[in-house]
Amino acid sequence: MKRAIIIIASVLFGLLFYDKQIGLNLLIFSIITLIVLIIHDSKKFKERNVLISAIVYICTGVIVFINLSNLSIIANCIAFFTLIGVNSKSNTSIYINWLNGVYSTIAGIFHRNVDVNEAQQQITLKKDIDIFHWVKLLGIPIAFIILFVMLYKNGNPMFNDLINKINLDFINLEWILFCVLGYFLFSNISKPVCVEPATSLDLNTDNILVKSKNFSEETLKKETQLGTLxxxxxxxxxxxxxxxxxxxxxxxxxxxxxxxxxxxxxxxxxxxxxxxxxxxxxxxxxxxxxxxxxxxxxxxxxxxxxxxxxxxxxxxxxxxxxxxxxxxxxxxxxxxxxxxxxxxxxxxxxxxxxxxxxxSLVYLLRVNTQLSFAIVIILSTINWDNTITNYNLYKAESFDIDYLIKLSDRNAITLYNAKANIIISEDNKGRIDQKYLNHIKSLNNKDWQEVHYEYFTVTEKTNAYESSK
The missing domain is CATH 1.20.58 (Methane Monooxygenase Hydroxylase; Chain G, domain 1)
Structure with a gap:
């Protein structure tokens, strides 16, 4: 059952991301990731830290859909690694969660299926998987089938004609490889692993300092004098x-x-x-x-x-x-x-x-990394191009219209609606019209995987603009 879920998820991964831009697909991927993790270990999601990380991760996926920006995508990626890391060990520092999340994503399946014998300095595969057997089981028959097909084609004209009529153009090798990548990804994160000794060291490090055994008042007196001065x-x-x-x-x-x-x-x-x-x-x-x-x-x-x-x-x-x-x-x-x-x-x-x-110093590191992550998520909720444009046009004492036009297309509609109320040259008005038109065309040409919230809010504006041409 769990293996079937991973296969389904990997096919969906290919459908969502192959040759597509980021949009709705990242939110759907976030939901699929959460489903895979819950199916593989539902008990983990009864833990407070795991549940909070899951909610934050889904929220960043929603933010990407509503407010598509590079920062929101980065926030979603960080939240992804945080969730995978927390799922491996829930009570570690957030930077250890990131370390475990990245490591699990890249090398989780290899870590789980390889034993390291430190005494003999040998690496052996675990018994529950035999990679070489599966390579032989699939590779050798396929190789011989191809060989004999080539031989039989030369020996039988009718067989040769039938083989030549077989059209395999519908098979997209790149898409298949993309699905394989998805399978590798979901296999890795389905059972997250921990990086040692970093995880154990973090768990054993307290936020509170304790007095050392070598406490010396004479030394501390001199150090206090220096520090005070x-x-x-x-x-x-x-x-x-x-x-x-x-x-x-x-x-x-x-x-x-x-x-x-x-x-x-x-x-x-x-x-x-x-x-x-x-x-x-x-x-x-x-x-x-x-x-x-x-x-x-x-x-x-x-x-x-x-x-x-x-x-x-x-x-x-x-x-x-x-x-x-x-x-x-x-x-x-x-x-x-x-x-x-x-x-x-x-x-x-x-x-x-x-x-x-x-x-302790670790306290500073833990608190500040958590706060920095929270700030990244908060900042990702804002459409900064629109915010900059609205502030500069209506609140600032002066503005640089060239700078506003050169921002991303996320302020195209705002500029288009404001152009009649601001004093700018006809050339700049033309540039705004062109930017708006290019943005609308881009939205209308998106596949369903790539759409985001703005796509559903500009239909009337698009029709009005097209009818005025």
């Missing part, structure tokens, strides 16, 4: 930087694009360097026994202050970027700056929690 000086330096930055903003005209651009980009470079160095220094001093040293209060307070001052630095950079966007519109780079600012803010907050609650 260093972080105190760094606090003074960052305060001086923030004050001068605020004064510069208040006393200089930053209305020009070049001035704002220089401020944002130089600020981001400063932010990158300072945040990375800040986190490294904090992690160094609070890596172990210093967390349990009773006289570390001053160092901790200075560390909290330093983190807060770095957050103030983030707010200043965010304000500059907001001013830049308000004046000259949204672009992907400016959105990227905001995303990076948000990620650094999360990094600082989790570092603060690590110091306050005596957490």
């Amino acid at each position: 260093l972080i105190a000086l760094l606090n003074l330096l960052i305060v001086f930087y923030i004050v001068t930055d605020i004064l510069y903003l208040l006393t200089n005209d930053l209305n020009s694009a070049s001035a704002l651009s220089n401020q944002v980009h130089s600020g981001i470079n400063t932010l990158i360097a300072s945040i990375i160095i800040a986190i490294i220094i904090i992690l160094y001093f609070f890596r172990g026994d210093l967390n349990f040293y009773l006289k570390n209060t001053t160092l901790k307070n200075l560390t909290y202050l330093w983190i807060i001052l770095n957050i103030v630095l983030i707010v200043l950079i965010a304000n500059k970027n907001h001013t830049y966007i308000t004046s000259f519109g949204l672009t992907y780079k400016r959105i990227g700056v905001n995303v990076y600012i948000f990620l650094t803010l999360i990094g600082l907050i989790t570092t603060l929690l690590k110091v306050m609650n005596i957490k």
Whole structure:
């Protein structure tokens, strides 16, 4: 029964993806994947982590269908590897889930059917499968059948005519190979495997630090003095930087694009360097026994202050970027700056929690990777081309129409509907018309596997456009 399900799934895989673009097929594939996993081990889906991963995976498939974008496809792929990894071992860190998911997808069937004898350094096939037997069972008869068909063709004219009339053009070898790939994929993920010793090491690593056996107050006293002096000086330096930055903003005209651009980009470079160095220094001093040293209060307070001052630095950079966007519109780079600012803010907050609650470095890695994955999924729900276009046309003080036209076709309808209400050249209006027409043709020429939500929402607009030609 389980083998039959995999065969059916592999045929559907070929029907869905062979020579097709991404669309509805990825959502259907997500559902098929979930069905295969449930049939092979339904008990796993009673576990909380597996159930949550399954729901997230299906949601990313829906997001791809509704809001087809490269980011939504990436989110779906990450969610796929997460689900496969969680299905192999449900209580591991998310980055171990990714490792197990990728490994299972690529080499699951080989891992399950190969024994490694470490003592003798030998690799042997398990007894429940004999690959060479199946190769001989299928390959040898086919080879001899072909040989004898060729011989009989030369010996019997009627037999030769009958063989020549056989038309095998309906057989698509590439599609068959694609189905074989699907069979290999579903066979691999049906029984996910774990990568050792990474999985065991992760399971045995706690989020909480513990006092070591070599606890030395004399050593920790010197380290605390060093840390206190260093972080105190760094606090003074960052305060001086923030004050001068605020004064510069208040006393200089930053209305020009070049001035704002220089401020944002130089600020981001400063932010990158300072945040990375800040986190490294904090992690160094609070890596172990210093967390349990009773006289570390001053160092901790200075560390909290330093983190807060770095957050103030983030707010200043965010304000500059907001001013830049308000004046000259949204672009992907400016959105990227905001995303990076948000990620650094999360990094600082989790570092603060690590110091306050005596957490380990692994805690930071686990929490930040989970949050990053969640942010990717949230960002994938947004049609950024449409968001950029709407903001630039209706809220920004100025916009670059050439930039908007060069974005993907996902803003084609928005631009077409807005062209009558914006002041642009006739040439650009013609470019918008052509972009819209190309987009509509692309939607209408899609096969059912490739369609997405927008396909069902533009029918009336298409008819209106065609009738106005």
